[in-house]
Amino acid sequence: MDFLSPTSWAEALAAKAAYPEAVPIAGGTDVMVELNFDRRRPPALLDLTRIGELVEWGTDGGLLRVGAGVTYRRIIAELGDRMPGLAMAARTVGSPQIRNRGTVGGNLGSASPAGDALPPLLAAGGLVELASVRGVRRLPVAEFFTGPKRSVRAPDELIAAFLLPMERGRHQFAKIGTRNAMVIAVCSFALALRPATGEVGTGIGSAGPTPLRAVDAERFLAGELPWQTGAGLPDPLIRRFGELVVAAAAPIDDVRGSAAYRRHALSVLARRTLVWAWEEYRREGP
Amino acid sequence: MRVSCRINGEQREADGVWPGESLLYLLRERLGLPGAKNACEQGECGSCTVYLDGLPVCACLVASGQAQGREVVAVEGLSGPDGTLDRVQRAFLEAGAVQCGFCTPGLIVAVHDLLARVPAPADPDIREALAGNLCRCTGYEKIMEAVRLAAAAPPSAPGAMPVPAPGGPR
Ligand SMILES: Cc1cc2nc3c(=O)[nH]c(=O)nc-3n(C[C@H](O)[C@H](O)[C@H](O)COP(=O)(O)OP(=O)(O)OC[C@H]3O[C@@H](n4cnc5c(N)ncnc54)[C@H](O)[C@@H]3O)c2cc1C
Ligand code: FES
Ligand code: FES
Numbered sequence: 001m002d003f004l005s006p007t008s009w010a011e012a013l014a015a016k017a018a019y020p021e022a023v024p025i026a027g028g029t030d031v032m033v034e035l036n037f038d039r040r041r042p043p044a045l046l047d048l049t050r051i052g053e054l055v056e057w058g059t060d061g062g063l064l065r066v067g068a069g070v071t072y073r074r075i076i077a078e079l080g081d082r083m084p085g086l087a088m089a090a091r092t093v094g095s096p097q098i099r100n101r102g103t104v105g106g107n108l109g110s111a112s113p114a115g116d117a118l119p120p121l122l123a124a125g126g127l128v129e130l131a132s133v134r135g136v137r138r139l140p141v142a143e144f145f146t147g148p149k150r151s152v153r154a155p156d157e158l159i160a161a162f163l164l165p166m167e168r169g170r171h172q173f174a175k176i177g178t179r180n181a182m183v184i185a186v187c188s189f190a191l192a193l194r195p196a197t198g199e200v201g202t203g204i205g206s207a208g209p210t211p212l213r214a215v216d217a218e219r220f221l222a223g224e225l226p227w228q229t230g231a232g233l234p235d236p237l238i239r240r241f242g243e244l245v246v247a248a249a250a251p252i253d254d255v256r257g258s259a260a261y262r263r264h265a266l267s268v269l270a271r272r273t274l275v276w277a278w279e280e281y282r283r284e285g286p
Numbered sequence: 287m288r289v290s291c292r293i294n295g296e297q298r299e300a301d302g303v304w305p306g307e308s309l310l311y312l313l314r315e316r317l318g319l320p321g322a323k324n325a326c327e328q329g330e331c332g333s334c335t336v337y338l339d340g341l342p343v344c345a346c347l348v349a350s351g352q353a354q355g356r357e358v359v360a361v362e363g364l365s366g367p368d369g370t371l372d373r374v375q376r377a378f379l380e381a382g383a384v385q386c387g388f389c390t391p392g393l394i395v396a397v398h399d400l401l402a403r404v405p406a407p408a409d410p411d412i413r414e415a416l417a418g419n420l421c422r423c424t425g426y427e428k429i430m431e432a433v434r435l436a437a438a439a440p441p442s443a444p445g446a447m448p449v450p451a452p453g454g455p456r
Contacts, residue, residue, distance in 0.1 A: 003287055003305030003351040025349055029329055032347040035306045036327040045305055047352055073341070095418020096396070098329055100341040101348070181417030182330070 002044035009053040009131075012158060015046055017133040020155035022046040026054075026069050027101035029094070030110045054105070054160070063127070063163040068105025072117075075104065083164060085120035085171030085190050092116055092175050095182050105159045108144065111151045111210070118145075118211035119190035119203025120173050127163040132156045138163065145210035169194040170281045172273035175205070176265045178256075186257040189245065189269035193277050195286035198222055202270075207251040207262045217244035217270070230282045233275070241274055242267035291353045293317065294363030300350075309353045310334045310345035313360060321361040321391045325420075332419035335392035336360040342399045344418075361391035364398055374398050377436035378429075385423035393419045397433050406437055 004022055006012040016022065022044035025031045034040040048054055054069030057079065064082055066075075072090040076099070080087040086104070093099055093116050107115040108128060118141070126141040130153055141162070144151050153159065170193040177183030188205035200222040204212040221241050225233075251262035289312060290299040300316040308327070313319045313336070323333035327346045334345040337359040345360075364372040374397045377383070384390050393416065400407055400415040407415070412433050421429060 001304060001306050003349075005351065005354070025352070028347045028349055028352065029344075032308060032349060033328045035349075036308060036346060041306075045349060045351065047349065049352055094329065095332065096399075096415060097332060097335055097342055097344045097418045098347075101343050181414070 001042070004044055004046045005050060006046070006048075007050045007052075009051055009160070012046065012048060012051055013131060013133050013156075016158055017156045019044055019046070024048055024109065024158060026103045026106045026109070027071065027098075029098050029102040030106055048105075048158075059166065060163065062166055064166050065129070065161050065163045066104065067161050068108070068159040069103050070105075072099035072102050072104075082166070083120070083124070083171075085123060085173050085192060086117060086164075088171070088173040089116045089120045089175070089188070089190065092173075092177075092185075098182075104162060108141075108151070108159050108162065109153075111145055111149050113148055113208060113210055114185050114188075114206040115211065116173075116175065116185060116188060116205065119188055119205040120171065120192075121162060121164070122203030122211055122213050123190040123192040123201035124164045124169075124171065125192070125194075125199075125201050128159060129161040129163060130154075130157045131160040132158070136160070141211075142213050148209050165194075167194060167196040168286060169196070170277040170286075172277045174269045174273050176257075176269065184256070187249075187251065187262045187265050187269070189266060189273055191270070191273040191277050193225070193281055195227060195281065198227060200225070202245065202248075204245065204249050204266065206256075207249040207266055209250065212248055212250070214245040214248035214270075217241055217248060220244055221274070225278070232282075233278055238271050238274055242270040245270035287351060289350050289354050291356050291358055293319065293358045294360060303350050305349060305351040307350050308346045309336070309338070309348035309350055309358070312350040312353065313345060313358070319360055319362055323388055323391055325388065329418075330420070331389070331392070332396060332416075333389050333392040335395045335419065337363075337395060337399070342395055359395075361394050364394065372398065373439040373441065374401065374432075374436045377432040377439060381428050381432035381435050383424060383428040383432035389419060389421040389423075393421070393429060397436060400433070401437055401441070405441075407433065 023042040024046045054067040057066040075090045104117045107117040121141045127138045173190045175188040176186045185206040187207045190203035192201035200218045202214040251259040325331045325333045329344045336345045
């Protein structure tokens with residue numbers, strides 16, 4: 001096995017172009033499990049942990065741009081106030097040991113429907129930035145996934161960063177697992193209220209072949225929320241939102257839970273996060 | 287490949303390393319440092335926890351090539367060269383938080399890190415910090431006691447090796 005250890009982004013892209021079968025490794029919290037258990041024997045590893053560009057974050061026009069190699073630990077510590085939904089999700093990932101190494105880039109790279117960073121990125125209207133020696137492209141996170149563990153990333157491309165709009169909103173994330181810590185989601189849900197534009201964003205985790213948006217639920221809620229008066233939400237509205245979120249999901253029965261349970265849990269998560277986010281909006285404004 | 291890095295304050299080298307093997311394998315099988323334990327090899331049990339550049343990580347999930355030039359501190363590095371135990375190690379002994387001892391080295395590193403960040407942790411802080419360390423024997427109550435005991439003791443036993451603050455490429 002070859003071990004490629006580029007120290008700059010340009011070098012990394014050149015290496016990926018020359019050696020498309022090389023498997024990128026960032027925190028290694030997904031890759032190493034596969035190697036340790038002989039599930040994967042790639043001809044080469046492409047280590048991304050020495051590339052300064054990947055661990056930086058900053059602003060890019062109206063967007064916040066976060067390098068693919070920024071760890072969960074740093075998202076919580078450095079970006080909690082700017083990306084509250086993502087930070088909430090990051091706090092539920094694994095253990096401190098996993099959060100010290102694991103990255104959002106790796107979560108995108110694995111493209112698991114259960115990846116906890118993915119629903120908040122969907123809800124916040126995030127973009128993924130892909131790069132290769134051929135150039136750079138940005139696409140909505142929702143267009144990145146093509147199936148379980150599959151994405152539009154080409155063999156010569158690497159994930160450079162993700163980007164989120166900087167407008168302040170009310171973001172929530174909730175996850176169901178069999179215990180509080182160190183658990184892969186049975187299902188999860190992220191909600192973003194964006195008062196500045198009157199939009200609503202959603203992200204469903206672990207209840208479909210990819211992380212999903214509940215587009216009808218978003219449209220319904222954006223139209224019905226009493227943004228101006230900030231009045232309390234009537235029960236039927238909250239329930240209807242839950243139903244529309246469930247309608248967008250496509251869960252399966254598996255070892256972690258039945259499809260029926262996932263549908264039920266998802267409606268509860270949708271209602272809860274809506275109430276939390278709306279109460280926060282009423283209390284603290286946009 | 288050849289991997290060289292600082293381990294417990296000493297420059298170490300290993301030849302013939304398969305790049306996909308873990309830092310845990312490198313430590314235990316190539317460098318004869320059996321402190322970090324191998325139980326699950328999938329990041330679930332925390333028994334392999336070591337500091338890598340000042341942050342506790344599962345050594346089983348770090349590719350050995352990724353450790354090149356980095357600074358590793360395992361449980362052996364927390365006691366002094368003369369064998370003086372760190373306050374966390376002493377507290378585990380005093381509280382009887384060790385039964386078979388398999389989880390202990392990983393727990394000691396995780397607790398050492400917790401107390402460096404949160405000098406007087408409340409119980410929920412302790413539980414959150416130790417969520418990635420499994421123990422099959424103790425039922426965790428003695429471990430909780432050990433952490434409270436260590437937190438109450440004066441920091442860092444004399445002679446114990448200081449762990450570098452997280453820095454460099456994060
Ligand atoms: C014990 C344990 C608990 C876990 N708990 C959770 C959890 O609660 N929630 C959750 O979502 N996940 C969890 N995970 C999974 C894992 O930690 C996350 O998916 C993490 O985000 C992966 O990041 P990484 O940097 O470690 O990725 P790596 O393992 O380094 O890489 C993952 C994948 O992404 C690719 N990749 C990485 N970076 C790039 C890049 N820049 N460009 C292109 N491809 C790239 C790799 O080739 C690989 O296919 C857990 C894992 C373990 C071992
Ligand atoms: S052996 Fe590394 S976490 Fe279990
Ligand atoms: S003392 Fe035996 S596993 Fe913890």
